[in-house]
Amino acid sequence: MKVNSVNEGLLIVISGPSGVGKGTVCSRLRQKMPELTYSISATTRAPREGEMDGVSYFFKTVPEFKKMIEEDQLIEWAQYVGNYYGTPRRFVENTLASGQDIVLEIEVQGAMQVKEKFPQGVFIFLVPPSFEELRQRIINRGTETEALLNKRLEAASDELNQIKNYNYVVINDEVDKACECIRAIVMAEHCRTDRLKLSDQNS
């Protein structure tokens, strides 16, 4: 019995409202699951203290970003709280084609665009233990003005309504627990795709 030779990696989208802890969970996942590859997004937002170009994001001017859109260099893009964010296409496609799994940490509008193009992807929504905890996390992070904090919280209410469009929901009450849930999801998805490949092979 041979497993299908078409052996693309999994495209894993981790999404959820601002401040829920996507970045924190993904950086812990990098330690716990070094076998996963992580996409680096492009953005027009200004770098925060400690963020490096090409590591945290590819920081772009608005004309540079618009050129990327025109040249179809992005799998998805969205305007979020006054800035553009998008996922560079080539790196994602090359990673999947080489059989490696890739993680996209993106907001909801972009995640839904990815779902249109890659319905076979694994869509995970991170939720906070409560809306008040979400607010506190953004305040404690200390990166937003009050006006931007309110915009992010407004966006969060809409984003939480999109849960139904995701395959999995993970509560980020503790970072390690959230990572273990994601590890379990990835393992289960590998078993599922192996089963599909074997059924195709033997039908």
Ligand SMILES: Nc1ncnc2c1ncn2[C@@H]1O[C@H](COP(=O)(O)OP(=O)(O)OP(=O)(O)O)[C@@H](O)[C@H]1O
């Ligand atoms: N499980 C957790 N318990 C307590 N605090 C947490 C937890 N996860 C993340 N945080 C804290 O919450 C704040 C927001 O986390 P983080 O920046 O990772 O969120 P995010 O979802 O990536 O936000 P954004 O979408 O705005 O980039 C950070 O200060 C982080 O340390």
Ligand SMILES: Nc1nc2c(ncn2[C@@H]2O[C@H](COP(=O)(O)O)[C@@H](O)[C@H]2O)c(=O)[nH]1
């Ligand atoms: N649609 C996309 N959203 C993205 C991408 N990269 C990051 N993000 C999301 O934007 C918000 C704000 O991020 P911040 O770094 O300014 O706090 C957050 O939800 C990120 O997950 C992307 O490529 N496309």
